[in-house]
């Protein structure tokens with residue numbers, strides 16, 4: 265009977281306090297002071313704080329918090345908990361003035377939980393793309409709190425593709441999937457795709473902020489050939505007897521194949537480089553390199569001019585001329601001598 269009476273009075277006192285605290289003045293001049301003024305605590309971790317109420321206050325004071333241990337030492341109330349396992353806490357420190365006024369401060373506590381897991385996925389589940397395709401990436405973040413402090417970043421290698429934040433609020437852990445659409449390029453071929461979830465808890469939070477990364481996915485992007493070889497002067501002019509080299513090297517995925525059409529017909533060359541060691545005037549005309557793969561093709565045309573080598577004709581003419589002169593000189597000499 266006595267016990268239940270005490271219990272009743274204690275609960276009555278508590279509800280009275282609750283009532284008083286909720287109608288408490290948060291803007292009084294000499295407010296209780298929390299040290300530290302803000303707590304950022306990982307779920308399940310220990311934490312502590314002190315509240316100091318005004319030095320000259322004679323009346324009652326207290327700290328309202330449903331978990332942990334409180335100790336009073338003069339005008340200081342110490343609070344300590346070994347494992348904080350409450351998501352929504354708003355401790356209130358107060359004192360009553362002689363005039364029956366109540367003066368309060370509340371401690372802001374953020375309880376966080378880094379994601380249990382971060383998973384990167386793709387709608388349709390294929391990591392083999394064509395160039396210019398729209399790629400819908402999904403990053404699923406599991407069991408994270410508080411979700412409004414979460415920032416999700418999508419990456420290809422070390423390059424950021426985009427960042428997302430949640431529109432949800434609430435103290436308790438939630439799971440959320442973030443979407444990012446982008447257009448595939450040939451640079452994405454062979455790239456490692458991943459996402460990471462970061463909890464931005466401010467300067468009172470852990471440094472650096474907690475980060476959880478997803479697994480990596482390697483993408484394959486098919487793209488049509490594009491030319492990388494040096495450009496050639498057109499027309500290419502050379503003198504017969506000199507070598508001719510034409511290059512139509514291209515990059516593509518799958519690796520491109522090369523077919524050459526030359527003035528004398530079809531070349532057996534299957535390489536990006538066509539070489540003729542010693543050209544003749546027969547070799548002049550248009551050369552066509554056809555580069556193709558499953559994604560597309562490009563055609564490169566080269567105009568080649570082969571000039572006749574006149575120096576050798578001049579030498580031959582000079583030799584013949586000299587021979588004729590010698591012959592004539594010999595004939596004239598003999599005619600004169602006989603006379």
Ligand SMILES: *[C@@H]1O[C@H](CO)[C@@H](O)[C@H](O)[C@H]1NC(C)=O
Nearest residue numbers: 299300312313314340342343
């Ligand atoms: C609270 O006060 C006690 C005694 O002055 C001190 O030992 C402790 O470090 C303080 N705690 C915090 C969180 O300031």
Ligand SMILES: *[C@@H]1O[C@H](CO)[C@@H](O)[C@H](O)[C@H]1NC(C)=O
Nearest residue numbers: 383384385386387388389404
């Ligand atoms: C990835 O997405 C596919 C289809 O969109 C789905 O079937 C699969 O369950 C997802 N995987 C994960 C790990 O979420």
Ligand SMILES: *[C@@H]1O[C@H](CO)[C@@H](O)[C@H](O)[C@H]1NC(C)=O
Nearest residue numbers: 420421422456457458479480
């Ligand atoms: C994923 O790829 C990134 C960038 O290429 C790399 O830094 C990271 O170590 C990779 N992670 C794993 C688990 O392979």
Ligand SMILES: *[C@@H]1O[C@H](CO)[C@@H](O)[C@H](O)[C@H]1NC(C)=O
Nearest residue numbers: 428429430431432441442443
């Ligand atoms: C949050 O809201 C903005 C604007 O309403 C929207 O563009 C964005 O996609 C939303 N984010 C998520 C994760 O739903």
Ligand SMILES: *[C@@H]1O[C@H](CO)[C@@H](O)[C@H](O)[C@H]1NC(C)=O
Nearest residue numbers: 507508538539540541542543
């Ligand atoms: C051109 O010369 C190279 C070496 O200089 C030789 O390997 C190649 O077979 C020659 N090509 C032709 C068509 O004669």
Ligand SMILES: *[C@@H]1O[C@H](CO)[C@@H](O)[C@H](O)[C@H]1NC(C)=O
Nearest residue numbers: 554556557558559560561562
């Ligand atoms: C080359 O590409 C064009 C489109 O760019 C296509 O119409 C044509 O069929 C292709 N030719 C071959 C031989 O693949």
